[in-house]
Amino acid sequence: MPRADQQGTRAVPGPARAGQEPPPVSSSPVSSDREPELLGTAARDYLQALYEMEEEGIPTVRARLAAWMGVTLASVSEAVKRLVRDGLVREDGRRLELTEEGGRLARVLVRRHRLAEHFLIRVLGLPWHRAHDEASRWERAISSEVEARMVEILGDPGTCPHGNPIPGSANEPDLTALVSLTDVPAGERVILRRLTEDLELDLSVMRFFEESGLLPGAEIRVVRVAPDGTRSLEVAGRPVALGPHLADNVWVELAGEAP
Numbered sequence: 111m112p113r114a115d116q117q118g119t120r121a122v123p124g125p126a127r128a129g130q131e132p133p134p135v136s137s138s139p140v141s142s143d144r145e146p147e148l149l150g151t152a153a154r155d156y157l158q159a160l161y162e163m164e165e166e167g168i169p170t171v172r173a174r175l176a177a178w179m180g181v182t183l184a185s186v187s188e189a190v191k192r193l194v195r196d197g198l199v200r201e202d203g204r205r206l207e208l209t210e211e212g213g214r215l216a217r218v219l220v221r222r223h224r225l226a227e228h229f230l231i232r233v234l235g236l237p238w239h240r241a242h243d244e245a246s247r248w249e250r251a252i253s254s255e256v257e258a259r260m261v262e263i264l265g266d267p268g269t270c271p272h273g274n275p276i277p278g279s280a281n282e283p284d285l286t287a288l289v290s291l292t293d294v295p296a297g298e299r300v301i302l303r304r305l306t307e308d309l310e311l312d313l314s315v316m317r318f319f320e321e322s323g324l325l326p327g328a329e330i331r332v333v334r335v336a337p338d339g340t341r342s343l344e345v346a347g348r349p350v351a352l353g354p355h356l357a358d359n360v361w362v363e364l365a366g367e368a369p
Contacts, residue, residue, distance in 0.1 A: 145254075146218045154219055154250065155179065156189050157198060160208055161216035162307045165274070170206045217277040223249040224270035225260045231271050232264065238325065239316035241271055273304030273326040273361070291352070291360040296335050300362035302328045309359045322350045329365065 146154065159179050163170050168178070176186045190206060193199035198212035208216055226245035230236040236244060252260070268281035275282050288303055303326055309315050319325065323345045334342040339354030352360070 146215050146222070149215065151250070152189055153193065153196070153198065156193060157208065157212055157216040158219050158223070160199070160206060161213075161220050164208075166306055166308065171204045172206070175206065219249065221277045221279075222252040222257055224274060224276045225257065225264065225267075226252065227270045227272070228264050228267055229260055237320065238271060239313065239320040242310040242316065243313055269304070269326070271326070272310055273302075274307060274310075285361070288361040288363055291330075291332075291341065291357040291362050292339065292354060294332050294341075294362060294364070296332050298332050299365040300330050300332070301365050302326055302330055302360060303363050304361035306359040306361070309356070315356065323348065324350065324360070330362065 149157075156175075156179070159175060160170055163174065163178055168174055172183055172186050172190070176183050179186070190199060190201070193212070194201065197209055198215065200207050200209055223245050226248040227241040230241050230244055230248065231238055266279055266281055267276060268279045268283045269275055275285065285304065291300070294300055302324060305319065305324075305326070309319070324330075328345055331344040332341055333344055333349075336342070339357070341352050341357050343350045343352060
């Protein structure tokens with residue numbers, strides 16, 4: 111996926127955003143016999159972007175879509191015209207919605223991408239922070255047969271290595287109890303469970319998180335919250351500071367008050 115603009119694309123944080131159902135889709139008369147690998151690169155990217163925006167609770171309007179993908183409004187308008195023509199997207203006022211067919215294809219694309227991330231890390235040994243970027247290339251060559259084999263090898267994981275749900279997994283977790291790190295006061299201990307797709311789009315941010323030990327499963331102690339929202343953390347005995355934008359995209363499970 112293209113890199114997102116890291117500023118101004120977030121929705122208001124809240125527990126419901128992390129645990130919402132998969133993006134809603136509307137009905138479409140288009141037949142469902144198309145395979146994701148037969149779609150053009152742009153169509154795949156836009157379908158995934160719309161799915162991920164819905165997943166994060168970000169309004170799927172043209173301006174937000176352009177910011178998410180790092181492209182111009184003119185590019186988005188042209189792409190939307192083609193997607194509407196092909197029965198993959200419909201317009202409801204200013205909002206863009208995946209049709210039934212578009213939603214089906216988007217879920218398969220996101221599923222294969224997140225499985226590919228696991229495969230690259232666990233089987234090929236690729237560094238954690240590079241998995242998202244490399245999986246964006248791999249996902250385009252994954253067929254239904256290869257997907258099934260990956261599921262067997264990986265044990266049908268419920269989330270990607272960054273904690274985002276894998277559509278269609280029998281082990282998909284309940285994320286409704288998670289809260290944004292921005293809602294956690296000083297003195298609390300939490301377990302990191304999920305980093306949003308917004309963070310995954312920035313390789314330098316992901317490298318920082320890996321080097322800081324901020325991976326799903328890490329125990330974090332919130333030491334101090336500055337007036338500007340910057341959080342001073344302790345991760346595996348080491349100090350780490352996160353600004354409000356990064357903290358807003360980190361979802362955690364409360365572990366109790368720190369000693």
